[in-house]
Amino acid sequence: MSFETVDTLIYIFFALKIIVILLAGTIFLLGIDDLFIDIVYWARKCFRHFRIYDKHAPADQKRLYGVPEKPLAIMVPAWQEVGVVGEMARLAAATLDYENYQIFVGTYPNDPETQRDVDAVCAHFPNVHKVVCVRPGPTSKADCLNNIIDAILTFEDQANIQFAGFILHDAEDVISPLELRLFNYLLPKKDLIQVPVYPYPPKWWGFTAGHYADEFAEYHGKDVIVREALSGQVPSAGVGTCFSRRAIAALLEEGDGIAFDVQSLTEDYDIGFRLKQKGMVCIFARFSVSDPSLALKTRWMPGMDRKTTQVICVREHFPRSFGHAVRQKSRWITGIVFQGTSNLGWSRYGIINYFLWRDRRGLLTNLLGLLVNVMLLVILTMWLITALVPDAWHFPSLLGNDPLLHTVLLCNGFLLLNRLLQRGYFVTRFYGIHQGLLSVPRVIWSNLINFCANVRALRQVVKTGDSRRVAWDKTSHEFPTVSRSAQIPIGQRLIEKGLLTPEQLEAAITSPHRRRLGRELMLRGLINSIQLTEVLAEQAGMEWGDFNPFAVSADLIEKFPRHLALRYAVAPCEQQDDTLVLASERPISQVSLGAISRKLKQPVSCRLVPQGRVTLALRNWYSDRHQNDETRTVLAFARANCNNPERIENICQHQVMLGELLQVRGIVSSALFNQALIDYDPEKESLGAHLVARGIITRDRLEQALKDQENEQHAAYQFAREAA
Structure with a gap:
C-alpha cells in the first residue's frame, strides 16, 4: 500500500474520530433532554398513585x-x-x-x-x-x-x-x-x-x-x-x-x-x-x-x-409505504420546524420555549439518527475486519483511551437502553409484547424515514425560498370499508319491476302537488303501499313487513314510552329475543336508533312498514289528547276494518305526519328537522309549537301545514263515512 493511501486513511480515520466525539457529545445532551421527560413522567405517576388515587378513585364513564x-x-x-x-x-x-x-x-x-x-x-x-x-x-x-x-x-x-x-x-x-x-x-x-x-x-x-x-x-x-x-x-x-x-x-x-x-x-x-x-x-x-x-x-x-x-x-x-411516510413527515417537519419558527417565534415563558425546542430539534435529531447508525456500522465493520482477518490492516480504536469519551459513550449506552425500554413499555401497554419487541428494530427504520423526510423538507424550503410557499401534500387514507350498493331511484326501481311505465313516472314527478313520489303514485292508484314499502326497503337496505297498528301487544305499548314513540315517529312491533323491533314509515337513522337503544337499555332494530300504519298506531295508542270527532271516527273505522286490505289502504294513504308534511313541502329540511327533534319533549308541547319556539318555522307556515294535514284526514273521514 502506498504512503499516499496510508496518509489518506489516517486523515479519514482522524475525521471519523472527530465525528464520533461530536456525535457522542450531542447525543448525550439530547439523551439528557429525553431523560428529563422520563423522570418527570414517572415522578408524577408515582405521586398521583400514592397521594391522589389512594384517596380518590379514578373517574369512570358514569360521570x-x-x-x-x-x-x-x-x-x-x-x-x-x-x-x-x-x-x-x-x-x-x-x-x-x-x-x-x-x-x-x-x-x-x-x-x-x-x-x-x-x-x-x-x-x-x-x-x-x-x-x-x-x-x-x-x-x-x-x-x-x-x-x-x-x-x-x-x-x-x-x-x-x-x-x-x-x-x-x-x-x-x-x-x-x-x-x-x-x-x-x-x-x-x-x-x-x-x-x-x-x-x-x-x-x-x-x-x-x-x-x-x-x-x-x-x-x-x-x-x-x-x-x-x-x-x-x-x-x-x-x-x-x-x-x-x-x-x-x-x-x-x-x-x-x-x-x-x-x-x-x-x-x-x-x-x-x-x-x-x-x-x-x-x-x-x-x-x-x-x-x-x-x-x-x-x-x-x-x-x-x-x-x-x-x-x-x-x-x-397510517401510511404503509416508505414514500407516503416520507411525504407526510416532511410536511410535518416543514410545518412544525420551519413554518412554526417563522409564524410562532419564541415565547416569553421559558418552559414553553423548552417544548418549542423539543419540537424543533427534530431538524437536528432526524439527521443525527441516521448518522449514528452509519457510524455504528463503520465501527462494527472495522472491528470485524480486525477480528476475522488477522493479516489485514489493524485499525486502532476510534474511541481511543480517552476516559471522558468512554464515560460519555457509556452514558449514551445507558440512555439508549432507557429509550428503547421506555418506548417498548408504552408500545406493549397498548399493543402487546410482540409489538413492544418489534419497536426495537423499528427504531432504525424510523431513523431512516425521518432522515429522508428531513432532507425532503429542507430541499422543498430551499427550492421555494419560503417555507410558507411549500405546497400541501395530502396523505392517502385507508378505512376498513364494506360493500356499498348502488343508489337506484325509487321510480327506476318500480319501472324495472314492471309496476310503472316511464310516462306514468314522468306524470307523477311533474305533479303540481308537493308530495313524496311514492305517495303520489299511490294516490294515482299506480302502486299500493306494500309495493312501495318493498322498494323503499330495498333502497335503504332494511327489513320490511306489514303492520297491524291495532294488534300490538299491550305489554310492548306499556314498555315503550310515549315520548319516544311520538318523538321518533315509531311504534313497537315485536320482541325478538332481547331486541325490540320498531315499526317506522320511513328509514330511521342509526343515530336515532342508538339513542332509543340507550334510553331503553336494550337493543332495537327498525322495520319499514306501509304508509299510514305507524301514524294510526301512534294516534290509537299514544295520542289520545285533543283528538277531534273526525280523527276518532277514522280510528274506529280503521280498527274495525284492519283486516280488510282495501279499506285499510284507503284510510292509510291519507294518514300524514306533520313532520313528514313539513319536509315534503320544503318548509324544513330533514337535517334541521332532526336537529330540532333532539330536544323535543312530546310530554311538554306539540311538535308544531316546538318548531315555532325554536324558530325553525313561522306560525303561518305551521298553520298552513296543519290545514293540509286536516284536509288529508278529512278525506279519510269522508271515505270512512261512505264505506260505513
Whole structure:
C-alpha cells in the first residue's frame, strides 16, 4: 500500500474520530433532554398513585352521563375520499354513544366522485352535511376547515342553536364510542381538548406503519402528559381535537373571519400555541372507561394493560409505504420546524420555549439518527475486519483511551437502553409484547424515514425560498370499508319491476302537488303501499313487513314510552329475543336508533312498514289528547276494518305526519328537522309549537301545514263515512 493511501486513511480515520466525539457529545445532551421527560413522567405517576388515587378513585364513564348533551360539530376535510366518508359516518352512527352531533364534510368542486359519495351518505344520515369549498382542490387542510366552519355557522343560524364544541377528525378515523360524551363533559371549561391517537399496527414485517404506532404510543402515553403538566400547553394532533366555542370565536376574531392559517401545513399544531397565548385552557384527556363494551374493540395480546387499551382515543391507519411516510413527515417537519419558527417565534415563558425546542430539534435529531447508525456500522465493520482477518490492516480504536469519551459513550449506552425500554413499555401497554419487541428494530427504520423526510423538507424550503410557499401534500387514507350498493331511484326501481311505465313516472314527478313520489303514485292508484314499502326497503337496505297498528301487544305499548314513540315517529312491533323491533314509515337513522337503544337499555332494530300504519298506531295508542270527532271516527273505522286490505289502504294513504308534511313541502329540511327533534319533549308541547319556539318555522307556515294535514284526514273521514 502506498504512503499516499496510508496518509489518506489516517486523515479519514482522524475525521471519523472527530465525528464520533461530536456525535457522542450531542447525543448525550439530547439523551439528557429525553431523560428529563422520563423522570418527570414517572415522578408524577408515582405521586398521583400514592397521594391522589389512594384517596380518590379514578373517574369512570358514569360521570360523563350526568351532563346533558350539548350540540357538537364534527369537521371532516375530504379530498378524493371516495368510499371512506360513508364508512366513517356509518360507523360513527352505529357506535357513538351520543345523539346531539352533526358531521360536516368539506369537499371540492373539482372532486365530483367524493361529492356523490357524500350525497349518498347524506341521504341515509340526516346529521351529515356536504360542504363544497369555494376554491378547487386540493387546497390546504386549513382552507377546507375554514369553509366547513362557515357552513357550521350557517347551520347554527338556520337551526337556531349554538355548537358547544368543534371537533377535528379525518375521514378515515375510527372514533371511540364515548369520545363525544367526554368532550361534552369537559366543555365549555376547557378550550382545547386532545384525546390520544393510536395507529392500527400492521403485520410484523410492516415497519413503516409500525413505526407510527411506536411513536404515537410513547408520545401520547408520556410526552404530551408531561408537556401539559409543566406548561399547560397541548399541541393538537389534527384528529381527536375539540375546540370550545370560545376558542373558535377567538380564532375567527384574530383572523378577521378566518380561523385556520391557510398557508400553514400544520395548522392544528399552530392553534395549540395561539390559544395558549390567549390564556385559554388546553388539556390532554386520557380517560379510560371501565366497561369494555364502551371502548374500541382491540384484540387482546399478552402484555397489554386493560386500562390503557380502554382509553378514549382515535384509531386510524397510517401510511404503509416508505414514500407516503416520507411525504407526510416532511410536511410535518416543514410545518412544525420551519413554518412554526417563522409564524410562532419564541415565547416569553421559558418552559414553553423548552417544548418549542423539543419540537424543533427534530431538524437536528432526524439527521443525527441516521448518522449514528452509519457510524455504528463503520465501527462494527472495522472491528470485524480486525477480528476475522488477522493479516489485514489493524485499525486502532476510534474511541481511543480517552476516559471522558468512554464515560460519555457509556452514558449514551445507558440512555439508549432507557429509550428503547421506555418506548417498548408504552408500545406493549397498548399493543402487546410482540409489538413492544418489534419497536426495537423499528427504531432504525424510523431513523431512516425521518432522515429522508428531513432532507425532503429542507430541499422543498430551499427550492421555494419560503417555507410558507411549500405546497400541501395530502396523505392517502385507508378505512376498513364494506360493500356499498348502488343508489337506484325509487321510480327506476318500480319501472324495472314492471309496476310503472316511464310516462306514468314522468306524470307523477311533474305533479303540481308537493308530495313524496311514492305517495303520489299511490294516490294515482299506480302502486299500493306494500309495493312501495318493498322498494323503499330495498333502497335503504332494511327489513320490511306489514303492520297491524291495532294488534300490538299491550305489554310492548306499556314498555315503550310515549315520548319516544311520538318523538321518533315509531311504534313497537315485536320482541325478538332481547331486541325490540320498531315499526317506522320511513328509514330511521342509526343515530336515532342508538339513542332509543340507550334510553331503553336494550337493543332495537327498525322495520319499514306501509304508509299510514305507524301514524294510526301512534294516534290509537299514544295520542289520545285533543283528538277531534273526525280523527276518532277514522280510528274506529280503521280498527274495525284492519283486516280488510282495501279499506285499510284507503284510510292509510291519507294518514300524514306533520313532520313528514313539513319536509315534503320544503318548509324544513330533514337535517334541521332532526336537529330540532333532539330536544323535543312530546310530554311538554306539540311538535308544531316546538318548531315555532325554536324558530325553525313561522306560525303561518305551521298553520298552513296543519290545514293540509286536516284536509288529508278529512278525506279519510269522508271515505270512512261512505264505506260505513
